[in-house]
Amino acid sequence: MPAVVVSRLSLYLRELQHLVRAGRATVSSSQLATLFGFTDAQVRKDLAYFGHFGHPGIGYRCSELIAEIRRILGTDRQWTVTMVGVGNMGRALLRYRGFSTQGFCIVAAFDRDQSIVGSQIEGVPVFDVSRLGEIVRAQGIQLGMITVPANEAQQVADQLVAAGIAGIVNFAPVALSLPEEVGLVGVDLTTELEQLAFSVANRCSSR
């Protein structure tokens, strides 16, 4: 299965949830496709990698497909998440409601700023970063989000790995070096703006 399929499944899931909220019961591959500028064949192939979810002549039942995609992504279960770095970005993400509704529960945050250690932000307790290993291990936290400055990110990542984390989302603008068996996703906002600048400067529609 192509690697990009999973990211498209996430997009399908998101729009399916919007469709259900709008009262739609079914959707066809071509309707889904036009939302993103994909082809209908691509949508069907993406879904067919994982099973037979469609109904010929009807399309896909939204709620049914939502359940299937969540099962595929593994977000039908709950994931425990920690956030390391409670600066501007960390705080914004802690306050973002979208994670918990999709199966991600932030259970602990870490920082070294003593003025916030011991407090709670949106119900999430903030611990001193020196207790990272202890708490991640004790609570069996599965995923970590790194929102510290770039020059501290690798060290934090190493601590998370040592504590047995299964995957990391890295918001620091630096490449991390991790063991093969730990999942890694990088999010760099400057990179995204640069993408946009290039596509605008070269008038190449990225779609």
Added chain:
Amino acid sequence: MPAVVVSRLSLYLRELQHLVRAGRATVSSSQLATLFGFTDAQVRKDLAYFGHFGHPGIGYRCSELIAEIRRILGTDRQWTVTMVGVGNMGRALLRYRGFSTQGFCIVAAFDRDQSIVGSQIEGVPVFDVSRLGEIVRAQGIQLGMITVPANEAQQVADQLVAAGIAGIVNFAPVALSLPEEVGLVGVDLTTELEQLAFSVANRCSSR
């Protein structure tokens, strides 16, 4: 040229800047490649699409390559940016220093919360969203970042397009429909976590 090349150029740029800060003068394609888990041939091909920047036997001079990549991306010039939606995410992004050093200058923000309209956040003035068209047009603002709730994002995008914006970064978790000639990049944090969950649940190293 493959579409993904541009996103890799951004990554090269980022690490080159780290290398320069660490005092490195040159770097080879294989050294750059191992930072990301790419092949050396890929790095060379990516760069060779745009010119002959390397020096056989030496590698690439970091500062030289930085200048070239910035020129390619279009970030050797300054871009004016606006942010629509000054909630948690918007505020965090306004306070993020990384944009301005890479050529992106946030010159105005918009919200409809009257308690912040008229104030400044990190030196960026916050206007009522009703003045969006007027101000974007008057100041010739080039790029827009959308950080409003999903159900308001399309409407905001339409206003930005009407005001003549050249490109949009959409942080709202919804697919936007824009005219072909307007650049669009989507950033969905939940999607990123879902990627990670899948790769962990299926123990497939995404690298």
Added chain:
DNA sequence: CTGTGTGAAGGCCTTCACAGCC
């Protein structure tokens, strides 16, 4: 007739392997 699932074809992207250069 609408719409899915899917082999086959086509195209795009990456990797290989080496000529050329320092």
Added chain:
DNA sequence: GGCTGTGAAGGCCTTCACACAG
């Protein structure tokens, strides 16, 4: 020896086109 730039090969991903189902 070290390293880049690049045609050729290979592989991966998307699109096509159609059999089949409701």
